[in-house]
Amino acid sequence: MGGTMTAEPTTRPTAKKSAPEWPVPPREGWTVDDLDTLPDLPPHTELIDGSLVFVSPQRRFHNIMIRLLTNGLVSTVPGTHRVYNEMTVVIDRSNGPEPDVLVVRKEAVQGLRQTSFPVADVLLAVEVVSPDSESRDRDTKPHKYAAAGIQHFWLVEMEGEDDHAVVRVYERDPVTKAYTCTGVHRDRLKLSVPFALDIDLTAIDEM
Template identity: 65%
Template sequence: MTAEPITGHSSRWPVPPQDGYTVDDLFTLPDLPPHTELLDGSLVFVSPQRDFHSTVIDLLTAGLRHSAPPELKARREMTVVLDRRNAPEPDVCVVRAEAVTGRELTRFEAADVVLAVEVVSPDSEARDRETKPHKYASAGIEHFWLVEMTGTDRHPVVRVYELDPVTKAYALTGIHHDRLKTGVPFPVDLDISAEALDTL
């Protein structure tokens, strides 16, 4: 479905369809900004990110790639299709290796994802803390990490969640400040201190 342009208006943005956008629209609309997400049929555009956001993504992606078993792969900023009207882009995700089918790949299905990670930004607090975790859990993604900047030295804190199969909601299993050490979805032992960020 392609939205009709606004007639007699200088905006270059398409008019949303009456029922909202779909995943097909997300991948076919021309000239969307990089990292556009689809949440509840609405396009979400990403603001310029802080250095903290970028370096934490780098740190976690490298650490997960180093720790992951061969059957899993860590990827950064890839679209994950949850359903027809929801296709967010986790900052980092861990997917099953067989889902990585080639260099032209643009998305993963929720069933391929074992971990989704969101690094909170000022413009995305509500989405990262409430909207996305709820949607990831509803889609059956077993593990979720939420990363925020804290302390006077502005270091990351990582909250680790695991999906409760009974409630279909995430349960907090740990809060990590200077070292991220967990056994799920596979053993990870990663320095996440301010000093570790400073080396990147």
């Protein structure tokens, strides 16, 4: 009787599941230029203090309010300005936030491939608060917008048992370079600054 027998393995070794490959930041942090060059970034990725911020799935309220305010602004702003949604605002090398709605000078529009606007060309930034972005929308981003010179800021939230919309309107004080609240609007957003505007906030029930 010759030879030896080698037992065959009864199961094949299973390959380890590969972990998601997240971009590894450079030591000095990401820059706004990286937002256009990093591959496979999720849509609407923001840059705050050199760190990438990924956006979670949004509530229906978020989507409706963006549409409602955008439609109202588009029908109101003068020909010297344009209205956009969720485009990057370049504040500095390490900060490229993405307001939900923004109004920019017409001269800042360069073409259909454009992905960002310089902060100096932004007249109004609007943030619709989401559960995952409360701190950024209420604190981090308003401070950065004001310090960078954006004259007008609106903060939109869902409030009360009936989930109605509330819009807090802010103007930048040229002395303190900080925002001052000039009004809280729940049923209608009726303003004369930065331009005449009248939006029925209760219309979200029909959208």
